[in-house]
Amino acid sequence: MKQERTHYRGHFGVYFSVTRFTVMPEDRLALRTLHFCDAGCDYWRVQDFITETYDRMLAQKRPCEMVVAVSRPLTRDQAQLFNDQNDALALATAGIIGKAFPVLKPWQRKATGAASGFSLKFALDTRHAGDVIVAVQAWVEGGIGQQHSSRTMLIKNTGGAQ
Structure with missing residues (x-):
């Protein structure tokens, strides 16, 4: 999978690392090898979230374009x-x-x-210092037409070292 990485500063100055890539059916297992440093020791949750989103798209043999944005831990x-x-x-x-x-x-x-x-x-979720915001968008062309899915997740700070 070829990855394109950029950075984005969003609302309230939240800094996101944005990764864009295309997933083919044979690349599905490689989704578990992606690493997102900003998620800290909870990187596996991001991997699970991306894999669930890909499975939800029912891409079959078609390429699935994905964009993953992971914020740095929120300040107070x-x-x-x-x-x-x-x-x-x-x-x-x-x-x-x-x-x-x-x-x-x-x-x-x-x-x-x-x-x-x-x-x-x-x-509504209450946010705390150290929480990480994860957003995933996915697109598949073909079949019954274009499909799009957009999901977000909040990784709560559990305290301790990240």
């Missing part, structure tokens, strides 16, 4: 910016659902809005 400030963004999203959701809820009593609207906001807040 970057993690806090992501968490603040999640808070703003939960607050906006609470306001929208609270106003749209079809009841006549204002306290019921407020309670419904607050419940939906808290539900969304707890459903």
Whole structure:
């Protein structure tokens, strides 16, 4: 597999190492040999994630174009910016659902809005310093037409040395 590597600075200054490659069916086992330094000792999770994405594409005999972006571990400030963004999203959701809820009593609207906001807040991942963001995109041409898959994963910092 020929790999092209680049770097990208995303939102909140998060630095990504981006790798682009084409996987043929005979290269599937080689996906387990790819190493991503930014993932630290959890590089095997990235390998599993890439392999699952490839298998999901059902490429059969066709080439599968893949792009993998792995962030450097988040700093404390970057993690806090992501968490603040999640808070703003939960607050906006609470306001929208609270106003749209079809009841006549204002306290019921407020309670419904607050419940939906808290539900969304707890459903979103909280980021911490040292967490790593992994994004995988894959494309296959042919068969029933172009197929595209996009997945992300958050590798939580478990503490200790990375």
